[in-house]
Amino acid sequence: MQGLVKAFQPSSNEVQLGIKQMKIRLLTGLLTLLMPAMVMAGEYGLTVDRVKIDTGDFVKEGIGYNGASPGPVMRFKEGENVRINVTNNLDEMTSIHWHGLILPFDQDGVPGISFPGIKPGETFTYEFPIQQAGTYWFHSHSGFQEPDGAYGAIVIEPEGREPFRYDREYVVQLTDKHPHSGDRIMRNLKMMSDYYNREQQTVGEFFSDVSKNGLMNTVSDRMAWGGMRMMKADVEDIHGFTGLINGKGPSQNWTGIFEPGERIRLRFINSSAMTYFDIRIPGLDMTVVQADGNNVQPVSVDEFRIGVAETYDVIVRPKDEQAYTIFAESMGRSGYARATLAPEEGMEAAVPQLREAARLTMADMGGMPGMDHGSMAGMDHGNMDMGSSEGVSGMDHSNMGSMDHSNMKGMDHSNMKGMDHSDMSGMDHGSMAMGKGGPSDPFYAKGSGVVPTAANGGKFLSYADLKAQDPLYEDREPTREIELRLTGNMERYTWSINGVKYEDADPIRLKYGERVRFKFVNETMMTHPMHLHGMWSILDVGAGQWNPIKHTVSVNPGTTVYMETEVDEPGQWAFHCHLSYHAAAGMFRKVIVEGGPESTQAKTGVVAEDGGEA
Amino acid sequence: MNVSKLLVAGVAFSMSAGAFAAGVHGGGHGASSGEPGKASEVARTITVEMYDNYYEPEEITVKPGETVRFVVENKGNLVHEFNVGTPDMHKAHQEEMMMMVEHGVIQGGKLNQDMMNMDMGNGHSMKHDDPNSVLLEPGQSKEVVWKFSDKGNIEFACNVPGHYQSGMYGDVNFE
Structure with missing residues (x-):
């Protein structure tokens, strides 16, 4: 050069x-x-x-x-x-x-x-x-x-x-800055997995549930959760952080300047170690034009959830001479980041209150083989209607057999055996069929307690809304499917894939030129942002050739998500959950692409010799 | 959403479509975009190409009272609209177009003609046949003959959900 x-x-x-x-x-x-x-x-x-x-x-x-x-x-x-x-x-x-x-x-x-x-x-x-x-x-x-x-x-x-227009742009990079160093957090989690979880259910909550739901129901509920070695409050496992936007905490209030009437492109990046954020700008519609760097067919939303490592680009058009708050609440509502768009520095708008934390329901464990059915056999299922825990239909065991979430990938209704078709006849259009950001989303377990809703009752972005603007790849049948069960034991803070952690696992071997269909089955109660390095993840939202390509695919509790990858890059790559402490605990794989141009094969050998930590 | 709700929604759609249709009675704020033009009064032809998701050109200049023949070509891979109106009219129309997407009338690069022409009862349908607009599949081309009225805040716009918001509109300037 x-x-x-x-x-x-x-x-x-x-x-x-x-x-x-x-x-x-x-x-x-x-x-x-x-x-x-x-x-x-x-x-x-x-x-x-x-x-x-x-x-x-x-x-x-x-x-x-x-x-x-x-x-x-x-x-x-x-x-x-x-x-x-x-x-x-x-x-x-x-x-x-x-x-x-x-x-x-x-x-x-x-x-x-x-x-x-x-x-x-x-x-x-x-x-x-x-x-x-x-x-x-x-x-x-x-x-x-x-x-x-x-x-x-x-x-x-x-x-x-660009296939869209804007007058100015800002990077809006989020993180969840914790007062403890990463090493210390990992040590504490290994010692006590709920070290950083301030949302635990309390004895008081037990008694209030007893008065609401009756003693037997409450006891059965607690027993079931105990059997999973997880807690309802495990939406987030690290609390106590300060949300930062472009390095500024809520009180430091990063501010982006605009002139009323301008169109602003906001490039949201979630660089958090562990935290998903629900983002809204009260008073402004956001039109999502890009996800993970790739243009999507624009969709206007009131709010969206950004997984760890994801990016979303949105266009907003503030018309009034006033300040607007960019409000990013953590998914588990344990913290937030805040910034401002304003005609001049120093102007502020109201900062909303944190909403109440979402609680996982039994539905979020849908199809978990890890769930200890044995210990539940003795329970009186008849009493388990758990009426007050919003829509926990998943606890009806007779239904759970049919709750094959693997069929829920996109919205191909022909596959949706577990769903109630009677409500959907005549419709054939993805998320739209479910209504605007209603309490159900095909990418969350049916009856899930963590389905996001917009604070203003409007539209909340779903993966099902993401369609490629200009598909990069031709749609074709995958050559084979690889199932990856996302597994873990929260109490021991071990996280793994197919029950095997990174250091004990063989690499995943792919062949150059093939198209692999990955089936993620989330058997844990946490959401995992799965990141394959080097090659695109074609997320199956049921849109066929319009399926979007991403680099990070979020898999919600109790769900199965499919993505396909055109194996078009030789060499060896990392593939892992992007939650820092999950990746470090072992939810990580090496992917080796066999074949392809010969020069790269030679290089692979050299790197493998060198070793080092991943 | 069951069948009866679908029908109700369809009726709601075509009814509200009437509210903005010709524009001769003006939009919500008294603005008017003009009226359907007569072919015999066409002063000139402007070709507007539609891409994913933008127009070429992105602005045009007309004289008050001028009748223009627009030759609109969809050169993209998605369904696009060319619609002459005020921002308020576009906003109202966007809700109807959202309904068309929700009901599968617009599917990425395809228009479901059967669904559009389906008789929803009382002669209502989800046809998109207003004189100030055309809705085109990729590769299609159609004409709009429009007589512009007085000066006003007029845009040509694609109201397929998200397209206008992401910038698929053009300004109509008056000489």
Whole structure:
């Protein structure tokens, strides 16, 4: 890549204040000036540093990039080749994973799978072509550096025009900053899995349930949950964080400026270690135009849930000269992040109260083989109607046999044996058939206690609403199916796939050129954002050729979700739950793609020799 | 949503469609977009191409009272609409179009003609046949002849759910 340095140019359209991004554009030789199809090569620098993180609630030592957490917004252009020099100023190994980017596997930044990692004091140069556009992010894949602050945003400008319009844009990057370091949190969870769960059911709650539901019902309910080694309040397992947006806590109130009437593109990125957020901007409709960096057919919503590691781009159009609050409540309602859109700095709008925490119901354990049916045999099922626990139809065991959630993938009604067809005749259209964001969503267990609803009673985005704007792949029959049961034992804080944790598991072997259908069966009570590196996850929402492609697929408790992958990248890749402490506990797999161009096969051997931690 | 609700919804749709249809009586705020034009009065033809999800061109300029023949071509892979109206009229129409999606009339790149033409009773249907608009499948082309009235806040817009909101509209400027 010999060339001349064109300029140190501040990244164009830089919208976040206070971000120093070093960006050197290299031209690949003078000749390219004469070539119409000029390939640009961008050279970028990142340092990995110890930083101070001030959330407004507490100040904490952490890890950042170029002296800050979050790191800079890296702005790339589709079609360019990037060189990124990463200098490790820590006294421990580090790595950077470019989350969602399609690139050669040895540039993917997972120690032990893509490369050995970056040693203290060392500079590692990543080099890869940018083959896509959209909103992505980057983070360390070493230890708990990411929860400790090592993350930043990636914005890639497309070669052609966007299929939508906006006047300005902001990155809105969320995280769940905890006062404890990642290492300490993991230690505490291993010791006591509910260490950070402040939402536990109390003795008082037991007695209030007894008065509501009767003693026998309440006792049976508690016994059933105990048998699962889980608790109703396990929607989130880490409480006590401060939600940050672009590094600012609620009291520091990150603010994006607009002029009334402008269309604003908000690039939401959830860089949390553990926390899903329900996001709304009271007073504004949000039109979702992108999910995980890929354009989707636009859908207007009042609220949406962003899983850990997902991104959603929305367009809003505030018409009035007033401030609007961006309110991001954690799924378990144990915390929130807050920011503001306003015509000028310092203006604020009301900050809503946290809603009451959702509670898992028996339905959320739908089809859990791990559920101890034996101990339930002695219970009087006749008493278990549990009327007050909203719609717990799943407890009728005669029905549970037919609650095959695997059939609920999209909304192909022909497969939905377990569903009540009588209500749906004449309809054939996905989520729409279920009404606007009603209490049911095909991606949640029927009768689930955690189906999200919009605070204003309006439309809440469902996966079923996501349709590819311009499908990347032809639709075709998958060559085979691989079942991945998401498993775990909450009390021992072990998380695994098919009951086997990472260090004991064989890699998943795929063949270059095949199309694999992955069947995720969530046998736990928690939601798992499953992230396959290097290749797209074609999420089955029942829309056939319009199924959207994502990099992270959220699987709700008690549900089965299908995704397909065109195995079009050779090498070896990570595949894991993106909840930091679940991945570390073993809900993680190595994927090896066999075949493909020979040069990459040789490289795989080298990396495998080097080893290292994942 | 059972069959009877579907029918009710369908009726509601075609009834409200009448409220905005010709535009001659004006929109909610007294604005008017004009009226169906006569072919004999066409002063010029403007070709509007529809892509996923934007128009080319994204703005046009007309004279008050001018009659324009729009040749509208859908060059995208999704169903798109070309509709001349005020922002308020578009907003009202978006609710009807949402209903068309919910009932499977619009399915990504396809229009379900059977569903559109289905007799909902009382002569109502979910036909999309108002003179200020066309709704096209990919590859289709149709004409709209429209006589613009006085100056006003007029846009041409695609009211397929989400399309207008994400920016699929064009401005009508008056000379």
